Amino acid sequence: VLDSSVGKPAQGVKVELSQINGTQAQVLATGSTDSDGRVTTLLNPTTQLQAGVYKMRFEVGDYFQSQNVQAFYPYVEITFNLANPGQHYHIPLLLAPFSYSTYRGS
Numbered sequence: 001v002l003d004s005s006v007g008k009p010a011q012g013v014k015v016e017l018s019q020i021n022g023t024q025a026q027v028l029a030t031g032s033t034d035s036d037g038r039v040t041t042l043l044n045p046t047t048q049l050q051a052g053v054y055k056m057r058f059e060v061g062d063y064f065q066s067q068n069v070q071a072f073y074p075y076v077e078i079t080f081n082l083a084n085p086g087q088h089y090h091i092p093l094l095l096a097p098f099s100y101s102t103y104r105g106s
Contacts, residue, residue: 001037001058005069005096009037012066014059017042019052020079028054048085055079060095071097078102 013033018025026069028049031039041047061074078091091106 001093001095003063003067003096004094004101005035009033009035010060010063010095011035011037013037015042016057016059018057019049019093020053020055021052025055026038030051031085051082052092053087054082056091058093058095060066060100064097069097073098073100076100077100 001013002008003010011033015031015033016027017029021079029042031042033039042062056078058076058078059074060076061071066072073095076093076095078093080089080091082089088106092105094101
């Protein structure tokens with residue numbers, strides 16, 4: 001997670017990974033970003049995800065509040081299709097108090 005308003009990693013953003021089944025979401029893991037804006041220990045390295053739809057929820061409102069910055073979005077949810085569980089997936093989030101952007105990274 002990069003705080004593009006200051007050009008630095010966003011440390012301490014709470015992150016939640018859920019698997020979506022129809023209208024139900026099952027939380028699989030939670031964590032927080034480190035000093036590089038990454039969550040390197042969200043899943044155990046031996047965890048095998050199944051193909052399907054997943055959601056990452058980033059608690060960006062709490063992060064901005066900790067920075068004494070008023071923000072428009074309390075959280076950001078990114079829903080994505082995990083088509084090939086054997087591939088590496090990287091989901092960057094660039095955020096600012098009034099906007100955010102994401103893409104599938106390499």
